[in-house]
Amino acid sequence: MKSGNDRTLRFTRYAVQAFFMLVTLWIGWRFYGFVAHFENPSLPQVERPPSVDAFLPIGGLMAAKYFLFTGIVEPVHPAGFFLFAGIVTSALVMKKGFCGWICPVGTISQLLWMAGEKITGRRFVMPAWIDLPLRGVKYFLMFLFVMAIGIAMSPNMMVLFFLSDYYKTVDVLMMRFFTDMSTVTAWTLAALGALSLFYKNFWCRYLCPYGALLGLASMLSPFKIRRNDDKCVHCRACSRHCPSQLEVEKLGVISSPECYGCLTCVSRCPSAGALEMTVRVNEGRRKVNPYVAPVVLVAVFYAFIVLGMATGKWQTAIPYEEYRRVIPALSAGEPGEAPD
Ligand code: SF4
Numbered sequence: 001m002k003s004g005n006d007r008t009l010r011f012t013r014y015a016v017q018a019f020f021m022l023v024t025l026w027i028g029w030r031f032y033g034f035v036a037h038f039e040n041p042s043l044p045q046v047e048r049p050p051s052v053d054a055f056l057p058i059g060g061l062m063a064a065k066y067f068l069f070t071g072i073v074e075p076v077h078p079a080g081f082f083l084f085a086g087i088v089t090s091a092l093v094m095k096k097g098f099c100g101w102i103c104p105v106g107t108i109s110q111l112l113w114m115a116g117e118k119i120t121g122r123r124f125v126m127p128a129w130i131d132l133p134l135r136g137v138k139y140f141l142m143f144l145f146v147m148a149i150g151i152a153m154s155p156n157m158m159v160l161f162f163l164s165d166y167y168k169t170v171d172v173l174m175m176r177f178f179t180d181m182s183t184v185t186a187w188t189l190a191a192l193g194a195l196s197l198f199y200k201n202f203w204c205r206y207l208c209p210y211g212a213l214l215g216l217a218s219m220l221s222p223f224k225i226r227r228n229d230d231k232c233v234h235c236r237a238c239s240r241h242c243p244s245q246l247e248v249e250k251l252g253v254i255s256s257p258e259c260y261g262c263l264t265c266v267s268r269c270p271s272a273g274a275l276e277m278t279v280r281v282n283e284g285r286r287k288v289n290p291y292v293a294p295v296v297l298v299a300v301f302y303a304f305i306v307l308g309m310a311t312g313k314w315q316t317a318i319p320y321e322e323y324r325r326v327i328p329a330l331s332a333g334e335p336g337e338a339p340d
């Protein structure tokens, strides 16, 4: 197995991230074309890309609860359910690898802090007294969403919500959040972008409730990075390069919910065998090839997409005629009300 500043491992991750970024852009472009046809019927009809439901994580959370209670996949944004289930399962199996390898927001955040380091020649670190409470914000937001959906919404209430015009067009509303950006949204995104230039993964580290949920799930993952003190030369390359600012050099087994499973630490370690990807076997841990991580991660993620397709529930059940009603109504400023 290769060891000692493994550039191939790093570039493998960059390639996977680039692939998923291109897939995201393609999905966005297709969805834009899908909506444009209903706003202007002279434009060609474009098939709706179901994966756009990935941008509705709260809908995915609701759909997951609805499925647990009823055994039914909600039919309006069903791909959102499969993607949500796939992403949470990927964290249970392969840590927060979704954040580190697949999520386009994580990739943009990474590009921004890398650009920030190039521009300033510095690494900025939030003081611990701000960093710690700020990190709690994403868990608080996650708690609010889980309470609102997990406790407050009954399956019957969800059915009303799923059938509302608001939910049918929530994907269009999400698109317009970016394409018809309000001044407040633009300034908020600009501020987040600016902060992300100076502070590594500002959004992911402090604000993303999805990442918080995946972080908690990742603690159950059998895969963990382990530092072998007898082989470690304490160069601190792992700690310096960790995008989560974990003190890898001082830890044994990395079980933090902040770990993205990005393997940057493993790829940067110059001492053969000092940092390894391991899997729990009975009471102990067995070393595994680090390339197993992206393979397992992507396999779990796509397994749920294949499951959705194989069960015939991947595509929305909303017929063309219904979209002809709800999208122009939304464009005319008549958004459906979300039920109370
Ligand atoms: S500990 Fe290693 S795998 Fe985890 S976030 Fe840091 S660099 Fe990535």
Ligand code: SF4
Pocket: 227, 231, 232, 233, 234, 235, 236, 237, 238, 239, 248, 249, 265, 268, 269, 270, 271, 274, 275
């Ligand atoms: S684990 Fe590797 S990168 Fe980290 S301090 Fe030890 S030798 Fe350096």
